[in-house]
Amino acid sequence: MGKPPFERVVSLHGAVVLRVCRAVLGAHDAEDAWSETFLSALKAYPELPADAKVQAWLVTIAHRKAIDIVRARQRQALPMDELPPRESPLGIPGGGHPEVLDAVGQLPPKQRQAVAYHYLAGLPYKDVSELLGVTPEAARRAGADGVKALRAALAETPRPALKGTSR
Amino acid sequence: MKDSQMDTGPLLPDGLFAGLTEPAPGTLERLHDRLAAAAAGRQLIDVSYRTVDSPLGRLLLAATERGLVRVAFALEDHDAVLQALADKLSPRILEAPSRLDNAARQLEEYFAGTRRSFEVPLDFALSRGFRLSVLEHLPHIAYGSTESYADVAKAAGSPKAVRAVGSACANNPLPVVVPCHRVVRSDGSFGGYLGGPEAKRILLALEAA
Numbered sequence: 001m002g003k004p005p006f007e008r009v010v011s012l013h014g015a016v017v018l019r020v021c022r023a024v025l026g027a028h029d030a031e032d033a034w035s036e037t038f039l040s041a042l043k044a045y046p047e048l049p050a051d052a053k054v055q056a057w058l059v060t061i062a063h064r065k066a067i068d069i070v071r072a073r074q075r076q077a078l079p080m081d082e083l084p085p086r087e088s089p090l091g092i093p094g095g096g097h098p099e100v101l102d103a104v105g106q107l108p109p110k111q112r113q114a115v116a117y118h119y120l121a122g123l124p125y126k127d128v129s130e131l132l133g134v135t136p137e138a139a140r141r142a143g144a145d146g147v148k149a150l151r152a153a154l155a156e157t158p159r160p161a162l163k164g165t166s167r
Numbered sequence: 168m169k170d171s172q173m174d175t176g177p178l179l180p181d182g183l184f185a186g187l188t189e190p191a192p193g194t195l196e197r198l199h200d201r202l203a204a205a206a207a208g209r210q211l212i213d214v215s216y217r218t219v220d221s222p223l224g225r226l227l228l229a230a231t232e233r234g235l236v237r238v239a240f241a242l243e244d245h246d247a248v249l250q251a252l253a254d255k256l257s258p259r260i261l262e263a264p265s266r267l268d269n270a271a272r273q274l275e276e277y278f279a280g281t282r283r284s285f286e287v288p289l290d291f292a293l294s295r296g297f298r299l300s301v302l303e304h305l306p307h308i309a310y311g312s313t314e315s316y317a318d319v320a321k322a323a324g325s326p327k328a329v330r331a332v333g334s335a336c337a338n339n340p341l342p343v344v345v346p347c348h349r350v351v352r353s354d355g356s357f358g359g360y361l362g363g364p365e366a367k368r369i370l371l372a373l374e375a376a
Contacts, residue, residue, distance in 0.1 A: 001250060001254065005253045015195060039211065042261070045258055046257060
């Protein structure tokens with residue numbers, strides 16, 4: 001038996017990729033990044049080795065698409081892997097805790113990416129470091145600093161229901 | 168398709184990302200539809216599919232660029248059928264109903280008794296050789312009439328290949344549309360059917376009405 005139908009890839013990984021795109025780009029651009037990611041993935045899918053880790057592959061594509069989108073938005077050239085801080089973060093339409101997304105958006109880009117790729121997508125720090133072009137130690141530090149900063153930011157504005165499940 | 172939980176990796180303590188884990192209801196469905204439309208526009212889908220409800224239960228319809236390539240009964244297990252299409256044709260498979268709107272509408276008319284023949288392009292990519300000759304003959308059996316396996320063997324050019332006609336019908340990738348249900352035993356009994364004997368009875372009764 002070969003690779004599953006691509007439809008199955010979308011149903012298995014669509015939610016995780018969306019979460020990563022929202023954390024990295026914010027809710028506003030996340031849907032464009034999601035669409036571009038799965039279009040690219042569909043195109044390349046027949047050539048993907050059968051034993052490849054599909055989720056990590058998708059996150060790698062999403063990372064590149066996020067950079068493309070930021071570049072297109074900025075017009076002027078940015079360093080390849082830099083995301084700007086988000087000046088006016090938008091909430092998650094229709095649900096969730098916008099303030100969590102806001103807090104993620106206030107992190108420096110490397111921390112935001114490290115938190116998204118490691119904690120949301122489950123990539124090992126070795127893979128995160130390759131995506132970000134930094135050492136594994138630097139990736140690990142960015143992730144840990146990001147989580148620490150997030151916790152501090154959220155503690156400043158006390159709110160209900162940050163523990164446990166959201167619904 | 169069923170979801171199974173993949174590795175979610177290290178979980179943040181304190182449910183820190185609880186608010187990020189659930190998209191608004193309907194978001195992923197909407198994104199899926201947008202993806203299907205964009206992928207169809209860029210000709211990135213090798214096999215589109217959708218399901219339709221029918222008196223024979225839920226049917227899977229799948230099409231390539233060339234035409235309808237597969238009709239499958241629930242009995243055949245739609246997930247298994249899609250995996251077989253991925254293996255034999257291409258894994259670039261998406262649920263994309265628009266390419267199949269025409270076939271779905273014609274099937275609906277057929278089951279309502281207002282359509283007697285199908286006018287949709289067919290892709291016989293899943294069949295070859297003698298089986299293909301058999302399938303190409305079947306649409307010539309008129310609505311409401313039947314032929315025996317021996318008749319079909321003769322028409323397909325191999326009068327002795329009666330059993331091979333049986334296996335060609337049993338492996339028809341396009342049941343209902345390519346009417347293998349109109350092939351019955353010489354003694355008039357129905358013979359087998361890949362959608363089950365009851366499905367064959369329903370189809371012949373529909374056409375006899």
